[in-house]
Structures are given as structure tokens and as C-alpha cells.
Amino acid sequence: MSTVCVSDADLVDRARQGDAAAFGELVDRHRTAVYRAALAALGSHAEAEDAAQDAFLLAYRRLDSFRGQASFKTWLLTIAWHQAINRRRTLSRLLRRIVSPSGTDPEAHDAAVASVAVRVPSPEAAAAHEELRGAIRRAIGALTPKLRDALLLAQSGEYSYEQIGAMLSTPVGTIKWRISEARRLVKRQLIGHGFGDER
Amino acid sequence: MDSAMNDNGRDVPDVRDVFDSAIDDVVRDMIGGDPDPSFRARVMERLGERPSPWRSVWILSPVAVAAVLFFAVIVQRDATPPAAPGAPTGARPVLSARTISAVGPARVAQPTGAGTLERNAPSAQTGTLFLSPVAALAPARLEVPSLVITAMDSGPSLQVPELETLTPMAVTPIGEPQGDRR
Numbered sequence: 001m002s003t004v005c006v007s008d009a010d011l012v013d014r015a016r017q018g019d020a021a022a023f024g025e026l027v028d029r030h031r032t033a034v035y036r037a038a039l040a041a042l043g044s045h046a047e048a049e050d051a052a053q054d055a056f057l058l059a060y061r062r063l064d065s066f067r068g069q070a071s072f073k074t075w076l077l078t079i080a081w082h083q084a085i086n087r088r089r090t091l092s093r094l095l096r097r098i099v100s101p102s103g104t105d106p107e108a109h110d111a112a113v114a115s116v117a118v119r120v121p122s123p124e125a126a127a128a129h130e131e132l133r134g135a136i137r138r139a140i141g142a143l144t145p146k147l148r149d150a151l152l153l154a155q156s157g158e159y160s161y162e163q164i165g166a167m168l169s170t171p172v173g174t175i176k177w178r179i180s181e182a183r184r185l186v187k188r189q190l191i192g193h194g195f196g197d198e199r
Numbered sequence: 200m201d202s203a204m205n206d207n208g209r210d211v212p213d214v215r216d217v218f219d220s221a222i223d224d225v226v227r228d229m230i231g232g233d234p235d236p237s238f239r240a241r242v243m244e245r246l247g248e249r250p251s252p253w254r255s256v257w258i259l260s261p262v263a264v265a266a267v268l269f270f271a272v273i274v275q276r277d278a279t280p281p282a283a284p285g286a287p288t289g290a291r292p293v294l295s296a297r298t299i300s301a302v303g304p305a306r307v308a309q310p311t312g313a314g315t316l317e318r319n320a321p322s323a324q325t326g327t328l329f330l331s332p333v334a335a336l337a338p339a340r341l342e343v344p345s346l347v348i349t350a351m352d353s354g355p356s357l358q359v360p361e362l363e364t365l366t367p368m369a370v371t372p373i374g375e376p377q378g379d380r381r
Binding site: 020023024027028031032035036039040043045048049052053056057060132133136137140151152155156157183186187190195196 | 217218219221222223224225226227228229230231232233234235238239241242243245246248
């Protein structure tokens with residue numbers, strides 16, 4: 001049966017009744033959004049791919065708990081974000097154990113993990129060698145996780161503010177403030193590194 | 200985009216706008232890209248998998264411990280059925296002499312007619328005999344003679360001899376010191 005014109009809600013109903021192909025269609029529709037959300041949290045393509053797969057599996061097992069209060073995409077993205085954040089925490093703990101057994105500020109460590117992850121050369125990053133872009137990457141990597149997550153999710157253009165708010169369990173107003181603050185801090189870093197004069 | 204005029208009168212973009220667009224580009228790069236083409240196939244492959252048993256065990260272990268504890272409490276409660284009114288309290292824990300002395304005569308019930316210690320015994324008014332299936336499986340109660348406490352004989356009192364009264368000492372004041380005074 002063609003699923004081109006079928007809504008997400010209908011596909012969810014069919015998947016609940018055991019139609020695996022219907023769920024496969026949902027995977028196809030939302031895999032990029034889920035994958036990119038995971039990538040925003042993890043900064044590594046391989047980790048993001050695993051987290052995205054886990055998110056779809058978890059969503060499939062929890063389909064009965066989907067009440068339709070939010071769209072399926074928002075619900076799915078929220079699951080994906082939590083999966084990715086759990087993975088990030090695990091990686092962070094692992095790195096903390098390896099790097100400094102004495103234990104320091106977890107937020108700072110998360111930032112360190114992300115900055116390390118950001119420097120992992122992706123195909124895109126390998127192509128981008130300009131000095132400014134490198135500095136921006138480092139500045140974004142040095143942001144606190146809350147600011148960085150909001151900035152990455154918002155600037156990706158994949159998600160509405162409402163979806164980001166649902167994913168991060170944060171009011172939309174706070175999301176907007178975080179994005180603005182993140183941009184301000186990145187620019188300040190760039191100016192501090194001599195990339196321009198503030199006017 | 201805001202712009203400013205440079206010395207040559209040409210429009211140059213504001214540095215912050217340059218930063219903004221560069222940030223957008225970098226962010227798009229950072230979270231750009233698509234999942235592997237085999238993504239759907241891999242997800243569908245894993246749909247049939249059961250959740251990891253390790254994870255189930257990990258999640259269930261506190262629940263299992265709580266359930267076992269709860270069950271143990273229930274079993275222990277049922278294993279000591281309440282005594283029927285007037286029946287000897289056979290399987291009750293035997294109090295050691297030290298315990299009895301620590302409790303003291305006021306706490307230890309005076310020997311009742313049957314000479315038993317009435318400790319935590321259910322009242323006769325509530326004494327409906329409750330036998331659960333678990334209690335039915337319990338071994339037969341031990342018939343142990345009840346503890347009898349006999350009153351101690353009061354011994355002879357201590358004889359303390361009275362102390363002799365000492366004769367008071369007469370103290371005479373010392374006279375004025377004699378000698379030169381300046």
C-alpha cells in the first residue's frame with residue numbers, strides 16, 4: 001500500500017497493529033531530523049547514528065504511550081534527544097575517568113567532551129579549513145552544553161522553537177535567550193582572538 | 200544585512216553579520232549530513248530484537264530486592280501465628296536472663312496464672328486464628344515449657360556498725376606575734 005499521502009498518525013496506528021512497514025515509513029520520514037538532533041548532542045557521526053537507531057527502537061516499543069498530544073515528530077525528537085543526552089553523559093563519564101580521576105565540574109567536562117567531539121574530523125569539517133570557521137567551532141565547543149545545544153538545534157533549521165522546547169524540556173523564551181547568549185559569547189571569543197574589531 | 204562604508208566608499212558588511220553568517224554555516228556543517236543509506240534497514244532489523252537482558256536485570260534488580268524483602272516479611276509474620284486465647288506460647292523467643300534483668304521487674308509481667316511472659320501477644324479479643332497457606336507449610340511448633348520466674352528471697356540486710364564519735368579538738372587562738380615592727 002502506498003504511504004505517500006498517509007499522515008504520521010495513521011502510520012502510527014498501523015504500526016501499533018503490528019504493521020512493521022508502516023513504522024519503516026516513519027523511520028524514513030524522520031530519520032534525518034532524529035539523526036541531526038543526535039549529532040547536535042554528540043558531535044560524532046558514528047555516535048549519532050547509533051543514538052538515532054536506539055531512539056527509533058525505543059519509540060517503537062513505546063508506541064502505545066504516544067497519545068497524540070504533540071505531533072509524532074516532536075514526540076520522537078524528544079525520545080531521540082534523551083537517548084543522545086544519555087549517551088553523551090556516558091561518554092563524558094568515561095572521558096572523565098580517563099582524563100582526570102579526581103573529578104571536576106561536570107558541566108566543564110561536558111564542554112570538554114563536546115569540544116573534543118567537535119574536533120573529530122567529519123567529512124564536512126575536513127573540507128573546512130578556514131581559520132575563522134575553525135575558531136567558531138572551538139568557540140561553540142567551549143560553550144556550556146545548555147547554550148550549545150540550543151544554538152545547534154536552532155541554527156540547524158530542522159526544528160521549530162516549540163520542538164526544541166519539547167526536546168530540552170525548556171520554555172521557548174528560555175530557548176531563544178540561550179541562542180542569543182550563545183551567539184554573543186561565540187562572537188566575543190572571535191573578537192578576543194582578533195577576528196574583528198567590535199564597533 | 201547591516202553594512203558600513205569603508206574609506207573607499209564601498210559597502211562592507213558589519214563584522215557581526217559576517218560572524219553571524221559564519222556561525223550559521225559552521226553550525227550547518229556541524230550537524231549537517233544524513234544518516235547512512237542503510238539506516239532504515241538496520242532499524243527494521245533491530246525491531247525484532249528483545250531488549251538486552253543485562254538491562255532488564257539492571258532495571259529489575261531493585262524491584263526484585265524489594266519484592267523479596269516484602270515476601271520475607273510476610274512469611275515471617277505468617278510463620279508465627281497468633282496464640283489462641285489461653286494456649287501456651289510455645290514458639291515464642293526465650294528471653295535470656297540478661298534481657299529479663301535489663302527489662303526489670305516492672306516491665307516483666309508478673310507471673311500470670313500460666314507463668315508466661317506476655318510480650319507482644321495478640322489480645323484475646325482480636326484472636327481470630329489466621330493461617331495463610333505459607334503458615335500451613337511451616338513446621339510444627341516446638342513445645343517448650345514456659346519460663347517461670349520465681350520471686351527472689353530477700354536476704355539479710357547489711358549490718359553497718361556505727362562509727363565512733365570523735366571528741367572535738369580544742370583550738371586556742373595564736374597570740375600576737377612578738378618582734379620589731381617598723
